[in-house]
Amino acid sequence: MKLLVTGGAGYVGSVCAARLVEAGHEVVVLDDLSTGHSDAVPDGCRFVEGDIAEVAGSVLSEGFDGVLHFAAKSLVGESMQEPGKYWYGNVVTSLRLLDAMREHGVPKLVFSSTAATYGEPEQVPIQETAATRPTNTYGATKLAIDNAITSYAAAHGLAAASLRYFNVAGAYGRFGERHAVETHLIPIVLQVAAGQREQVQIYGDDWPTEDGTCVRDYIHVVDLADAHLLSLQQAVSGEHRIYNLGSGTGFSVKQVIDACRKVTGHPIPALVASRRSGDPATLVASSDRARNELGWQPERADLVGIVQDAWDFAQARQEV
Numbered sequence: 001m002k003l004l005v006t007g008g009a010g011y012v013g014s015v016c017a018a019r020l021v022e023a024g025h026e027v028v029v030l031d032d033l034s035t036g037h038s039d040a041v042p043d044g045c046r047f048v049e050g051d052i053a054e055v056a057g058s059v060l061s062e063g064f065d066g067v068l069h070f071a072a073k074s075l076v077g078e079s080m081q082e083p084g085k086y087w088y089g090n091v092v093t094s095l096r097l098l099d100a101m102r103e104h105g106v107p108k109l110v111f112s113s114t115a116a117t118y119g120e121p122e123q124v125p126i127q128e129t130a131a132t133r134p135t136n137t138y139g140a141t142k143l144a145i146d147n148a149i150t151s152y153a154a155a156h157g158l159a160a161a162s163l164r165y166f167n168v169a170g171a172y173g174r175f176g177e178r179h180a181v182e183t184h185l186i187p188i189v190l191q192v193a194a195g196q197r198e199q200v201q202i203y204g205d206d207w208p209t210e211d212g213t214c215v216r217d218y219i220h221v222v223d224l225a226d227a228h229l230l231s232l233q234q235a236v237s238g239e240h241r242i243y244n245l246g247s248g249t250g251f252s253v254k255q256v257i258d259a260c261r262k263v264t265g266h267p268i269p270a271l272v273a274s275r276r277s278g279d280p281a282t283l284v285a286s287s288d289r290a291r292n293e294l295g296w297q298p299e300r301a302d303l304v305g306i307v308q309d310a311w312d313f314a315q316a317r318q319e320v
């Protein structure tokens with residue numbers, strides 16, 4: 001297939017683009033490099049630097065079999081401070097992309113949605129039928145795009161899937177997490193092990209969980225990338241399918257720090273700090289729908305293995 005990958009210079013987008021090239025697809029990466037890195041675009045991809053809202057039409061006019069849409073603003077805290085950046089950058093840009101796809105007859109879309117569309121869950125593990133009540137602007141914009149895709153699929157015959165990611169982690173060789181502003185737990189803890197930070201702060205140890213720290217469902221970025229390929233292959237015209245993607249097991253912040261200590265051999269000092277606003281106590285996915293309908297199976301669910309891949313990536317970056 002000839003595929004457009006928006007955000008293919010970013011973390012998840014670059015891993016997915018690399019897997020698509022390996023699977024024999026022709027891949028064009030479109031990225032404005034606002035948070036991505038040009039050297040993260042995998043070999044074998046054609047790279048177009050530009051703003052989706054401006055150039056999607058001209059790029060798609062070449063003719064494509066599908067789009068994988070990763071490009072987005074994705075910092076929860078920032079989304080509350082600067083909502084316009086998220087409503088324009090995520091929602092308006094995605095509408096432009098949908099219109100360009102329609103205009104140029106691109107039949108398939110896979111969209112990067114998020115567990116943040118659900119907000120505080122009533123039940124764990126979270127199923128796709130759970131209520132969607134995002135507690136932050138980031139989640140609200142992703143939900144708005146999901147809703148737009150549902151309408152476009154029904155009205156215009158688009159074959160679409162939204163993948164609701166839980167906590168993506170790990171790396172794939174030279175493709176991994178390189179955020180200018182790092183807010184995610186695993187890369188922060190590994191920065192301590194690498195001597196780039198003094199300590200990690202644990203945001204609260206009085207949560208209603210077994211050890212008092214928040215529980216999350218960490219999914220290896222390669223397992224996540226493989227779900228994109230499966231959902232693209234199985235997308236059906238006129239339907240918008242939504243899949244939760246996690247490994248199905250919850251790990252606490254303390255368990256993550258312990259896994260990082262084991263992998264790095266570093267003591268990793270940790271200090272208990274106050275809770276971070278907007279954090280739910282526990283977020284774990286039910287990925288039964290993805291398993292049953294797509295035949296997807298997470299193959300790298302072991303937390304130590306996930307951390308090991310992230311650590312190998314972080315160490316290789318230090319040498320660059």
Ligand code: UFG
Pocket residue numbers: 074076114115116138165166167168183184185186188200201202203204214215216253276279283
């Ligand atoms: N945490 C700490 N200390 C830190 C960083 C994080 O204790 O320095 C804790 C957080 O409080 C949370 C857990 O580690 O309990 C994981 O935090 P992350 O920031 O790594 O991830 P989140 O669960 O907050 O967010 C992830 C994605 C978001 C997405 C959300 C969906 O990164 O994009 O899941 O629920 F919106």
